[in-house]
Amino acid sequence: MDSFIVQGGNRLIGEVEISGAKNAVLPILAGTVLSSGKNVIREIPLLRDVKVMKEVLGTLGADVSQENDVISVDSSLIDSCEIPEYLMRKMRATIFLMGPLLARFNEVRISQPGGCSIGPRPIDLHIKGLKALGVEFTEGHGYLEGKADELVGADIHLDFPSVGATENIMMAATKAKGTTIIRNAAKEPEIIDLQNFLNGMGAQIRGAGTDLIKIKGVQKLESIDYTVIPDRIETGTFMVAAAITNGDILLNNVIPEHVEPIIAKLIEAGVEVKHNQDQIKVTGVPKVKAVDVKTLPYPGFATDMQPQFMTMLSVAEGTSVVTETIFENRLKHADELRRMGADIRIESRSAIINGIERLSGSVVEASDLRAGAALVLAGLLAKGETRIDSIYHIDRGYENLESKINNLGGQITRLSTTSV
Numbered sequence: 115m116d117s118f119i120v121q122g123g124n125r126l127i128g129e130v131e132i133s134g135a136k137n138a139v140l141p142i143l144a145g146t147v148l149s150s151g152k153n154v155i156r157e158i159p160l161l162r163d164v165k166v167m168k169e170v171l172g173t174l175g176a177d178v179s180q181e182n183d184v185i186s187v188d189s190s191l192i193d194s195c196e197i198p199e200y201l202m203r204k205m206r207a208t209i210f211l212m213g214p215l216l217a218r219f220n221e222v223r224i225s226q227p228g229g230c231s232i233g234p235r236p237i238d239l240h241i242k243g244l245k246a247l248g249v250e251f252t253e254g255h256g257y258l259e260g261k262a263d264e265l266v267g268a269d270i271h272l273d274f275p276s277v278g279a280t281e282n283i284m285m286a287a288t289k290a291k292g293t294t295i296i297r298n299a300a301k302e303p304e305i306i307d308l309q310n311f312l313n314g315m316g317a318q319i320r321g322a323g324t325d326l327i328k329i330k331g332v333q334k335l336e337s338i339d340y341t342v343i344p345d346r347i348e349t350g351t352f353m354v355a356a357a358i359t360n361g362d363i364l365l366n367n368v369i370p371e372h373v374e375p376i377i378a379k380l381i382e383a384g385v386e387v388k389h390n391q392d393q394i395k396v397t398g399v400p401k402v403k404a405v406d407v408k409t410l411p412y413p414g415f416a417t418d419m420q421p422q423f424m425t426m427l428s429v430a431e432g433t434s435v436v437t438e439t440i441f442e443n444r445l446k447h448a449d450e451l452r453r454m455g456a457d458i459r460i461e462s463r464s465a466i467i468n469g470i471e472r473l474s475g476s477v478v479e480a481s482d483l484r485a486g487a488a489l490v491l492a493g494l495l496a497k498g499e500t501r502i503d504s505i506y507h508i509d510r511g512y513e514n515l516e517s518k519i520n521n522l523g524g525q526i527t528r529l530s531t532t533s534v
């Protein structure tokens with residue numbers, strides 16, 4: 115397993131190009147199963163999760179090829195509706211295949227998906243929605259099988275605006291008979307991107323981005339050439355990097371509207387943020403001010419930015435409270451930040467953070483993707499050297515993180531297992 119060695123203390127200054135969004139590209143790649151032709155998806159970020167998705171599509175029978183940031187998926191030869199257990203457990207996003215496979219074959223065979231250790235991540239809302247469309251599920255020997263004579267549109271109320279359940283139901287309903295309505299749907303920008311992608315294939319979906327999505331079933335979906343949106347979490351991570359290193363970073367290829375809650379919190383913390391249509395400039399300050407953060411479904415503050423903010427607030431002026439409401443166990447990075455000297459106390463789902471002068475370099479472990487990103491940020495502002503182990507989590511969701519940071523004047527090196 116690789117590790118990062120980060121030398122702290124450098125100001126990050128310059129320009130960075132934001133990659134395509136992991137959370138948009140994964141359901142979109144799964145959605146290519148819905149057509150029977152050659153699909154081209156552009157601005158693909160080079161991530162471990164994308165590699166896994168390509169492998170899954172290949173196992174189903176698709177012909178998948180990649181040149182730089184463009185992936186072609188010829189889904190005409192897909193002839194299987196079963197995902198092997200070893201692939202299912204590699205990441206959470208394998209679950210996105212459930213809707214498209216059901217739409218295409220009226221059948222699917224999967225096991226529980228894997229993913230970061232941030233608390234239990236049930237799939238009951240996905241199942242409940244798909245059942246409403248007429249799918250019957252049976253479970254046994256670690257596998258879950260779904261079958262339907264045909265998918266029929268339904269009126270579905272989600273108990274919680276789950277991103278994945280909204281996307282799975284949207285994809286399953288594209289070819290269902292009649293109209294499906296999803297109420298209390300998730301409103302994340304990646305859902306709008308999925309709607310745009312599916313409508314480009316000929317689907318009839320309206321309402322993504324609001325809490326009511328209407329899907330009128332169609333008989334056939336065509337292949338498509340589609341470019342995914344930029345990653346708002348990578349964007350936010352670099353914004354925090356500028357803020358905490360007293361840096362000055364111009365972020366290119368961004369959609370400022372998607373990071374409004376992050377911009378608002380940074381400004382509240384005393385950081386200067388300016389933007390035009392597709393660029394954001396963040397200028398840090400010697401010391402940020404304490405702010406309280408509570409994660410909520412979009413357009414609330416993203417849970418995927420909570421760990422990075424915890425790093426920032428660990429050196430803020432004053433006391434901050436960070437409350438995680440989306441995932442049950444997503445405060446583990448507090449333990450690692452404490453190893454670096456942070457003063458953080460956990461009370462239930464909140465972290466009470468007394469800002470200290472400076473973190474100190476240490477050996478820490480990434481427990482999940484964003485915890486890993488938070489530790490990289492911590493290493494950048496710490497005194498001395500920080501070693502971050504288990505960075506395979508970070509590779510799931512950040513394209514070339516070390517070279518992007520080094521280009522801005524940071525100092526990160528990757529050590530492979532043999533040299534650690």
Ligand SMILES: CC(=O)N[C@H]1[C@@H](OP(=O)(O)OP(=O)(O)OC[C@H]2O[C@@H](n3ccc(=O)[nH]c3=O)[C@H](O)[C@@H]2O)O[C@H](CO)[C@@H](O)[C@@H]1O
Binds near residue numbers: 234274275279300
């Ligand atoms: C690939 C992808 O897009 N991942 C994102 C997606 O994950 P994901 O789609 O898994 O997140 P959800 O919105 O579904 O989960 C939010 C909450 O709902 C619960 N839940 C979800 C489904 C279900 O059937 N039952 C249930 O109880 C989860 O346990 C969690 O507590 O949205 C999360 C919340 O913004 C982000 O952190 C992830 O980065």
Ligand SMILES: C=C(OP(=O)(O)O)C(=O)O
Binds near residue numbers: 206229230483
């Ligand atoms: C939790 C995350 O992703 P996933 O849902 O793919 O595990 C994340 O991106 O922070």
